[in-house]
Amino acid sequence: xxxxxxxxxxxxxxNMRLPRSFFQRPTLSVARDILGxxxxxxxxxxxxxxxxxxxxENDPACHAARGKTPRNALMYGPAGFSYVYFIYGMYYCLxxxxxxxxxxxxxxxxxxxxxxxxxxxxxxxxxxCRFFGITREHSxxxxxxxxxxxxxxxxxxxxxxxxxxxxxxxxxxxxxxxFTVQE
DNA sequence: ACCCCGATCGTA
DNA sequence: ACGATCGGGGTT
Numbered sequence: 001x002x003x004x005x006x007x008x009x010x011x012x013x014x015n016m017r018l019p020r021s022f023f024q025r026p027t028l029s030v031a032r033d034i035l036g037x038x039x040x041x042x043x044x045x046x047x048x049x050x051x052x053x054x055x056x057e058n059d060p061a062c063h064a065a066r067g068k069t070p071r072n073a074l075m076y077g078p079a080g081f082s083y084v085y086f087i088y089g090m091y092y093c094l095x096x097x098x099x100x101x102x103x104x105x106x107x108x109x110x111x112x113x114x115x116x117x118x119x120x121x122x123x124x125x126x127x128x129c130r131f132f133g134i135t136r137e138h139s140x141x142x143x144x145x146x147x148x149x150x151x152x153x154x155x156x157x158x159x160x161x162x163x164x165x166x167x168x169x170x171x172x173x174x175x176x177x178x179f180t181v182q183e
Numbered sequence: 184a185c186c187c188c189g190a191t192c193g194t195a
Numbered sequence: 196a197c198g199a200t201c202g203g204g205g206t207t
Contacts, residue, residue: 052190061190071203088191089200095190108190126191168190 017143017150023079027053027098027105031179034096036156039112041132042148046112046122047156052166053177054095055105060171064104074140075104082149084129084139091126094134096143096151110167110178 018037023030031053039046054062054075063072063085074083075097083095083106095106111123114131122131129135143150160182165173 054190063190066204069204085190086202087189089189089202091191093190110190124191166190170189 015155016153018080018153020078020080020144023096023098023144024100025098027055027107028177030096030098031107031177032161034107034151035161035179035181036154036159038152038154039109039128039132040148040150040152041134041138044114044132045152046114046128046132047154048109048111048151049113049181050111050123051179052108052110053098053105053179054108055099055177056103059175061166061169062104068104072104075106076102080142080144082139082141082143084134084136086136087126092129092135093125094129094138111180 018034022033031051034048034051037048039048056062057064057067059065062075064075068076071085072083074081075095077097078101079098081097083097084092085095086092094109096109097106099105108125109128110125112128113119114122117131122128138149141149162180162182163176164178164180165176166178
């Protein structure tokens with residue numbers, strides 16, 4: 001009886017969406033811990049395998065490096081909201097806002113593994129959004145509340161995490177704020 | 184109103 | 196290594 005109860009409880013924690021408290025933490029912790037979790041977007045699912053951290057106005061590669069603007073305002077808002085931006089005239093990139101309100105920080109989702117899909121389809125931030133159909137319309141969504149857009153605390157076997165410099169930036173290359181699941 | 188650059192991707 | 200392609204931010 002007691003064991004059954006414990007099992008049910010453990011199972012209920014798995015496959016549950018990540019709550020706001022998960023994202024209201026230091027961004028480097030969120031970045032590491034979000035690896036292996038499952039991005040759920042209108043029925044499509046993908047296991048997060050690569051992310052980058054962008055942290056505060058002192059991070060030269062952060063969109064907030066030059067202060068608050070209409071574009072980056074979401075990064076100053078509460079944790080657990082999506083921040084989708086348009087880049088290079090063609091691509092969207094998905095971030096999840098982290099840390100406390102008024103401190104601009106986020107985790108960029110760079111790659112996911114989708115069961116049954118070729119890895120090449122989802123192994124870059126622009127590709128992830130293209131595959132899932134994520135656009136500017138999906139920016140500013142509270143992913144701790146939205147029924148169709150959230151991150152699931154999926155079960156996962158242990159894995160190694162590799163750190164490296166962030167991609168596509170000109171300053172801040174000395175920071176190892178890119179986190180990748182080792183296969 | 185104008186100019187320049189960009190948290191990318193696909194091809195060479 | 197490089198071109199595609201266009202919104203945003205800074206400047207005039």
